[in-house]
Amino acid sequence: MAHITLKDVSKTYSGSAHSAVSGVDIAIQDGEFIVLVGPSGCGKSTLLRMVAGLEAISGGQVHIGDRLVNDLDPAERDIAMVFQNYALYPHMTVRDNMAYGLKNRGASRQELAQRVQEAATLLELGPYLDRKPRALSGGQRQRVAMGRAIVRQPAAFLFDEPLSNLDAKLRVTMRMEIRKLQKRLGTTALYVTHDQLEAMTLADRLVVLNGGQIEQIGAPLEVYRTPASTFVASFIGAPAMSLLDAHVESGRLVLAGHQVARVHAGDGPLTLGLRAEDLRIAPQGLPMDVEFIEELGAQRVVYGLVDGQRLAVVETGAKSISQRVHIAIDPQRLHLFDTVSGRRRDIVVEQQIPSHAHL
Amino acid sequence: MKPFDHLVLILGVIFLCLPVVMALMSSTHAAIDIHTNGLSLLPGGDAMATYGKVLTHRGGFTGDVTGLLMLRNSLILGLGFAIGKIVLSMMAAYALVYFRFRFATALFWMIFTTLLLPLEVRIMPSYQVMAQLHLLNTYSGLIIPLLASATGTFFFRQFFRSVPDELLEAARIDGAGPVKFFIDILIPLSKTMMSAIFIIMFIYGWNQYLWPLLMTTDESFYTLMRGIKSILQVWIGSQIPDYNEAFALAVLAMIPPVAVVVVFQRMFIKGLTESDK
């Protein structure tokens, strides 16, 4: 159990011109569940592997607990890792797989047996202790990999996409199990995924990475409600937030010739972000040409074009939808971003204006 | 089509088995019998006498060489080759695959190109080195110069490269150093590969003829291969060669390699079906 501190951590692979990770600062509290999320190739695994000690750190410092671990071997860092392909030792039984790390640390036979038994009970692996990994299902192997991590009682768990080899249903179950287990053990966890839903449901705090740099750190809801950039806005949440080109004209936010809200900002272009569930189909408002409809059962997502720009609206009713609909926008629920940098602009939006008046 | 398929297969089996059966059967006849009636497909009555004589009769110039001694020498050679080559080539492959050092690839290709050179090419210099080291007429001298194995190194290298990196990483996190990882993880995983190479190398060692002929002048180092040859050499004289004994020795010479193949192929197949990659 320990806090983990990353200070200005960077990584440049030898033979590569640009850095895979740069300037990463994260302060992880003791017992916290941190999820690193981002698109493929954004450097999540690289960052995790630097914490694990499997990849040399090019710059910056990593502390686990109060120890600077930059130059320590993985075994000395007091961490345990769960790999995407589980990386179980194929020739060892489940019991030996779980015991191997402890055995190498010179634990007594009695302590070994006891800890393995505890972990096996916790993970309901009792009946499989004498099987080889090949005789287990994917989900069971996943649990053995977890078992191997918790037997050691490390300072931190590191997970690299541990659920991505499982089918969708099992993934949801395992997700909950991991979360419960981590809370119960109170061990600090660093978890890598590219699945934003997994990230949202697991994390105490999310770290959104883009191109090797941190875009935003925050609690899932905070990141969801106030994305720090257009990148985060479009990455977190499904369907993705619609981003549209708008501009400010003498205190009025204008989209496709319609006044959307009154804002306290100078004239000029802005990017307007709208979450599908914040929008409603209304008798009047922003006109949208419906392109296609995604039926999800409980709700449907209506995709359409507003003045040539893609917009998604969540609709719960069952009534049929005409080709041309009108969209009502709640001025309290819109996100404004700088058009050039993509960063969030904290612009004061005024309360309800009389109507979506035509200009 | 079915009967025809079977016919072809049966002919193939006969073609392959007949010489072996013939050798086995002929070895149970008396030499004079073979000389007058030719090879035989039916058992004769001299089996016990012939095999007993072959195994225990003291022959050679010194009168010390028995079939058993030759059998033992051949076994030492076969086992020494197989085990030595596996140990050496596994360690070489381990270094090449898992340790980053300069010119590793160049070194590997240097080893690999020696595959192209047969033993006969370097047999004279090897002999000279062994002579200078005073290792003629020793088991070490017989075995050590042939231990470096490009084939074995190549196979183990390819195998190690197919082992997922995550396994090494998991082991590192579990606190296994280079030696532990090799012993605890790689060696058990290589069982299949090891048994395959054991089969090949045992037979390679067992069948060595030219090298022992050159390296040993002391008769107590005679191998079965040389024994068979020396029985047939009598041909030059006026005697009838001891065909039956030559056949009996040949049969004896066949048994250990066949046993090795049978035992290790079972392990080999078991390993193939067990590995889950």
Ligand SMILES: Nc1ncnc2c1ncn2[C@@H]1O[C@H](COP(=O)(O)OP(=O)(O)OP(=O)(O)O)[C@@H](O)[C@H]1O
């Ligand atoms: N061993 C390596 N040598 C050179 N470049 C590498 C190496 N490993 C990763 N990279 C590069 O570093 C960047 C980050 O890779 P990383 O594996 O951390 O991505 P990731 O976020 O884990 O992606 P994914 O979700 O696909 O696993 C990528 O551009 C990748 O090409």
Ligand SMILES: [Mg+2]
């Ligand atoms: Mg990755």
